[in-house]
Amino acid sequence: GMSTADSDSCDVFVIGGGPAGATAAALLARQGRRVVMAEKAHHPRFHIGESLLPANVELFDRLGVRERVERIGMAKWGAEFVSQEHGRSVRLGFGEGWDKKLTHAWQVRRSDLDEILFRHAAKEGATALEGCRVRDVVFDAEGATVQATLDDGSSRQWRARFVIDASGRDTFMANRLKSKLKNPRHNSSALFGHFRNAWRAEGMYEGYITIFWFKHGWFWYIPLADGTVSVGAVCWPYYLKSRDKPLKEFFADTIALSPELSERLKDAELVDDAVYATGNYSYSGTHCTGERYLMLGDAFAFIDPVFSSGVYLAMHSAFEGAELVATTLDQPSRAPAARRAFERYMRKGPKEFSWFIFRVTNPTMREFFMYPQNPFRVKEALMSLLAGDIHNGTPIWRSLRILKTIYYAVSAANPR
Ligand code: FAD
Known part of the structure; x- marks a missing residue:
């Protein structure tokens, strides 16, 4: 039954305790905010997606879990x-x-990795709950009321100033808003x-x-x-x-x-x-932020896993998302611009990877993968993309543009 006596309040409520949710929860708790993270399963829980990218290593470092990940990897x-x-x-x-x-x-085995990240968020001070399925979120002028169902069937309720949806392919918020676009x-x-x-x-x-x-x-x-x-x-x-x-x-x-x-x-x-x-279908949402919420990782977008980019994009979006939450809570006047920047940012990774993913089945592109050459440093740039080096300012984009131009020229010359 519903027990309103259990009602609690927090600054940030995080739906889902996978890589995106656990990373955001750890970073926000580290800033001294009251964070509640709810995971419907119990860690260690099975998840597919076992191959990580080099660009992720720095994120593990900044979180303080690099050595633990290295030990299981x-x-x-x-x-x-x-x-x-x-x-x-x-x-x-x-x-x-x-x-x-x-x-x-x-x-890595994701059961191992995700448990490390989840427990780390608790160590940083987040309230990390397992067996806690979020069932409803209702927004109002001050924040949101979050309702969850626990393993024993009982209900629990929180007041939150901000909600992060990191529910993965369950796409909790996008389903409710009907904002999900399948590809x-x-x-x-x-x-x-x-x-x-x-x-x-x-x-x-x-x-x-x-x-x-x-x-x-x-x-x-x-x-x-x-x-x-x-x-x-x-x-x-x-x-x-x-x-x-x-x-x-x-x-x-x-x-x-x-x-x-x-x-x-x-x-x-x-x-x-x-x-x-x-x-394994791909999707993304029409938007990933609201005044009091944002969506991270797979809760916003999913692309074909051929380049092993999912965990990196999820964790990186959590680092960026934590900044947006801090701005929204501490400097509300700056929030609209920060939101617009975050919306742009969240589209960049999937867009850059997808261009190649859609074409990697094409004979021209396949040829480049099988016989990679390095004019205009295009091979180096592609390797950087495959390493996940897309947010560090490494100057790969000019070379990737040249690779795309070559691809279009060759495809036009050899229509199939
Ligand atoms: P998730 O890891 O899915 O975490 C979401 C969490 O939210 C889950 O633990 C779930 O139980 C919980 N949850 C959901 N709804 C609720 C709710 N209502 N209340 C409470 N908790 C809830 N990525 C890679 O990096 N490398 C790979 O090699 C790779 N291979 C893949 C292969 C396949 C076939 C697929 C489908 C994906 C692959 N991915 C890979 C993608 C990767 O799995 C995801 O991108 C990554 O897990 C996203 O992390 P996340 O935190 O956003 O979501």
């Missing part, structure tokens, strides 16, 4: 692309990017599982992520620190619609479509005999 020094049609594979080290300091990242061009789904005894490369190549292109989409191959390898197939929608057998057999048949991947898995066995499926 498999060092990832680059990415390998394998193309059947080219009969070729290519390894691209992050050291080939523009900023030579962005050398590596890690592959019809990217409507794929993913099948995935974890393997024991899968092939591992030697030395610093061991932790490379490998992307295998195949005719119905692409595979990820992510070696984890415990010796297992996460393997997933991101497939175009028509292919999944063709499924006429159990998920596990369908996954095995799909893997068989890539001889190179099959070779790596020839002695491997599925952990727990388990194969998972998830919808």
